[in-house]
Amino acid sequence: MAFSELIGQKIAKSRLGSALTSDPGHAFVLVGPPGIGKKSLAREFAKGLLCSHPTEDGGCGTCPNCIYVREHTHPDYRELLLPPGEKNIKVADVRTKILSDVTIMSQIAARKVYLIDADYLGEEGQNALLKTLEEPPKNVVFILTVSDESRLLPTILSRTESIRLFPNTEEEVVLALRKMNPEILPEEASLFARFSNGIIGYAVKLSESSWLTDAWEEVTDLLLQLPELSRTELMTKRYSFFDEEKEHFADILSLMEMVLGEMALAVVAPDSDALREEAKKDKISKMVKKHAITMRKIGLCSEALTVAAKAYKSNGNYEMIVSRMLLALKKGVM
Ligand SMILES: [Zn+2]
Known part of the structure; x- marks a missing residue:
């Protein structure tokens, strides 16, 4: 692993890379939302800091320092994370694992x-750590990770260099997902990426549960069957899905928009590369042809979703919102 093998975060990687090839400074804070990849980047940076021949791309990966870091056995590297079952890192742990250790010389690496x-x-x-950050021992580097800078005392922030991690693009999230799990279907990777807000860790979480893919199947089936569903079917069997997913209604609406x-793509550019696998793409184009779906009809359906989203946001009666939406969708495709 090196920086270039971590997906995205160009700005942060460039700053950390240049720190590795100059005097690195003594304290950094990596800031970004949970799941964005702060720890992966911090570990890569740590490896570079300990490596005998670092480059701007991180540690060399082959020297004893890099190997020990990779095997979690480097004597000059420590992580202070939340212990399982605890709510906070204990101050006693800050003292014993860090403060009393910083003054001891490094064993293998230069720092x-x-x-x-x-x-x-x-x-x-944080207060316990402060004094050490104020007068850092030689050849010691602290890397802090935090999801929200305001959690840190101003005195900590003023003694550290903040490096921000930004949400990844959808393409980057897809790449990351496929790298971690080469067996993931491209259409599913795209789906998780779209719902991840650019946060790789969140996309991974989504991919571990079948909720999103199941809901996607359900709403696809609903919209494709819509012209043929009777009003009764719509208001009973199909309604019950929405009834069960009340908490996820906003996501369901996004899935329906997708x-x-x-469908719009099948109308205007039937030969373009769609997100879905061939079989589903085929079903969509058949439905569009069979029921003479036009952009106008799709527009009406989209409007029905917008109306429902607004009413849901302003806490309208859920049953009424869903019923109206289903009927408006049905009317839209006819
Ligand atoms: Zn190395």
Whole structure:
């Protein structure tokens, strides 16, 4: 692994890379939402800091330092993370695992590196760390990670260099997902990426549960069957799905918008590369042809979704919102 093998985060990687090839400074804070990849990047940076021949792309990967970091056995590298079952990192742990260790000389590498998950470091823990950050021992580098800078005391922030991690693009999230799980279907990777807000960790979570893919199948089936469904079917069997997914209604609406987008693509550019696998793409184009779906009809359906989204946001009666939406969709495709 090197920086270039981590997906996205060009700005952060460039700053950390240049720190590796100059005097790195003594304390960094990687800031970004949960799941964005702060720890992966911090570990790569730590490896580069300990490596005997670092480049701007991180550690060499082959020297003993890099190997020990990879095997989690480097004596000059420590991580202070949330212990299982705890709510916070204990101040006693800050003292024993960090403060009493920083003064001891490094054993193999030219310096010592500490990674601290500051999301779980309370005010007391931060204060304990403060003095060391004010007068850092030589050849010690601290890397803190935090999801929200305001969790840190101003005195900590003023003694560290903040490096921000930004949401990834959809393409980057797809790449990351496929790299982690080469067996994931491209259409599913795209779906998870779209719902991930650019956060790879969240996309991974989505991919571990079948909820999103199941709901996608359900709403695709609903929209494709819509012209043929009776009013009764619509208001009973199909309604019950929405009734069960009340909490996820906003996501369901987004999924339905996606399917309408696929239908629109089948109308205006039937030969383009769609998101879905061939079989589903075929079903969509058949339905569009069979029921003479036009952009106008798709527009009416999309409007029905917008109306429902607005009413849901302003806490309207859910049953009424869904019923009206289903009927408006049905009317839209006819
Ligand atoms: Zn190395």
